[in-house]
Amino acid sequence: MADLEIKSVSKSFGSVEVLKDINLKINSGEFVVFVGPSGCGKSTLLRMITGLEAETSGDILIDGKRVNGVDPARRGTAMVFQSYALYPHMTVAENMGFGLKMAGETKAAIRDKVEQAAATLRLEKLLERRPGQLSGGQKQRVAIGRAIVRNPKVFLFDEPLSNLDAELRVQMRAELIELHRRLGTTMIFVTHDQVEAMTLADRIVVMNAGVVQQYGRPLDLYDDPDNRFVGGFIGSPKMNFLEASVAEATPDHVVLDKIAGSDRSLRLPFSGFDRSIKQVAIGIRPEHVSLGAGAADEIPLAVSFAEELGDVTYVHGKLPAGSPVTIRSDKTRYGGKESGNMALDPSGIRLFDPDGRRLRGNGS
């Protein structure tokens, strides 16, 4: 178990800056997930923690000790790669014991540790097999086993579930949570799948274009995003964004009109709204939008299609300005209507300025 601190870390490849001034503090024993779209720099950050990439500037501290320039094998980190990177010419036992062999441990000690890790991961019967004879899930477990035997302070996972099928992925997620509970080690997990992030993480780091967008507990990110990117990235289906004009701003209210190209207006409680902002985006999740009964403040909607999943139904449509919208409409059957109205639940509304920054009222 170890604390991990990343201080003002930047990374450039030539003239391309892929990570910009990253600051993070990960507590001992935490399960932190780095999530973001492809190319956001999350894997590069992971590789820098483990020492496979050098920092352009900034410091990385493990248990308070600066590890910049320290050999990857001596940092006390272990990594599980996306492709598992098992050595195909070695048996499972040799794969798992390779790190110990390199560390000069005796054969008996290697065997003991490998058998112990194999028991933890239910790999006892596979120890003499080669990676080519294993299924995807088994390979995954061997890769984790290889990391476990080294008894690292920090576990690093680089999109390890992305090569598995959907069912196995769910199973491996549960196994990882269980493993974390049992080992209690600090774990950092990289993924581009926000569902994976939400289900695994104690805390999530949302990244985009080399910048940490927000760092917090999964539901905090879901309910209280710092910016439009986080709001849109976390949650499935995505948060709806409706453009609106600011008609009036009083000390404790803001009135929005021309919502999503309609002539509807909305009065929201909001203390201290910045009057210089004339245009905002309303962020609202599908569960806070409902199909309306035709009240005057509802927004007209052209229904595109519906997804009836059994427990939930999502209705997808287009608003007058052409922007798409998703409505969660549980326990109803889509009657084939092509137009309708939608009503917004004001408690679920989050406002964003034209630059995508979250607008928060004073004291909220």
Place this chain on the structure above:
Amino acid sequence: MSASAASSTNATTGSAMIADLWTWRILKWVVAICVAIVAVFPIWWMINVVFADPGVPVSINPRLYPTSLHSGLSKIYTILAETEYLRAYFITIAYALLTILGVLFIGSMAAFEFALFEFPGKRVLFGMVMLSLMVPTVVTIIPTYLLVAELGWLNSMQGLVVPGLASAFGLFMLVQFMRSLPMEMIEAARLDGASHFKIYWYIALPLSKNAMVTLAILTFMRTWGNFAWPLIVAPKPEVYTVGQVVGLFNAPYSHQTVDVVMTANLLAVVPPLIFFLIFQRKIVEGIAMSGTKG
């Protein structure tokens, strides 16, 4: 009526197609057999001449089958016992094996660096090595000879072996192969605490086994059949290779009868033939992989 006519037309077209297929198949076999005969006949003729009754030369009484096993074996025994052939055999095997080991060791270490790591001047260096592939051996043979002579390595095993160790072709082949090794595996080994050399030894080398076997075979064939270099660098009869000894048998004033010369030739062919029969699939793969005969 018209339906039956149509079906009979269909049947005729079908049988014509089948006949076409058969003609094509038979033609292919005929061509393949002809090529095989052209390739195998010289070797068969060699066997035929060696295993012939004494006093009944094949040239006088041509036939396509051997007539005396005993006569052939006694000729082989005579050559091995009464000439320096056996010593040449050992020298050539040592020459081939040492060259193979050296080429594999040096080539794989260089390929490991070129294929998997970045270092200053990598492209220029690799370009130079590749350029050297375009220079014919005949052009470099004299400067290499002078260098070897300067080192005092004439008529020695190191004189035979060392100049052949830096194989540009071997490096090229191994680089191509090692480039396909997943970088994540190399990184995993680094995380496992393997040093640079241990990554090469425990990971890159075992994973390149196929390419190494192919290179070993191609190097064997090149070395065993090498005539020019041993001829100029090891002119002393004590260090003759098989190629040179066979050359002596074939020389205009060798005073040997055709059947004895053929026996010497046959003995020279046997090791590559055994090698080929064991590794034929690998050799074909290797030639396909390298795009050249080596």
